[in-house]
Amino acid sequence: IDDDFDMIVLPGGQPGADHLDADPRIHALLQRMAEQGRYTAAICAAPKVLLNAGLLDGHRATAYPGVIDGRLATGSQLLHDAVVSDGKVVTSRGPGTAMDFALTLIEHLLGAAKRHEVEQPLLRPQG
Numbered sequence: 001i002d003d004d005f006d007m008i009v010l011p012g013g014q015p016g017a018d019h020l021d022a023d024p025r026i027h028a029l030l031q032r033m034a035e036q037g038r039y040t041a042a043i044c045a046a047p048k049v050l051l052n053a054g055l056l057d058g059h060r061a062t063a064y065p066g067v068i069d070g071r072l073a074t075g076s077q078l079l080h081d082a083v084v085s086d087g088k089v090v091t092s093r094g095p096g097t098a099m100d101f102a103l104t105l106i107e108h109l110l111g112a113a114k115r116h117e118v119e120q121p122l123l124r125p126q127g
Helices: 016-021 024-035 047-052 095-110 112-122
Strands: 007-010 039-043 083-086 089-092
Touching: 007 024, 007 095, 016 047, 024 039, 024 047, 039 047, 039 095, 047 089, 083 095, 089 095, 095 112
Parallel strands: 007 039, 039 089
Antiparallel strands: 083 089
16 A cells, blocks of 8 residues: 555444454554554544554544443543544544544644635534
8 A cells, every 4th residue: 555645534334444443454554654653533433443453542532432432441531522633643423523523634634724714614503
């Protein structure tokens, strides 16, 4: 796999997350991304792939309810926020949080001004 990218984003849903998790090439790619200081992100059931690849150790994270509950290593923290960014690891809870997840990824890669530029015409409810 060509490593010429800044972020890898794992989509959620089942059984897709299980298929990603069962592929050792995915784990190796995620570990390489982390070692190189690049972003890894996952939504819904896919944070378990980050967990099983060792990328959530010592990090705060979120996921679809029940996916990683009780499985985080000591020093890690499960939050119930829509999106959790901890260093170069970004996780999100599920379909209802996908827009917040996408906007957070834009902000990490391109900055707050670009996020605002993309978000403003969406007419999202505030507050």
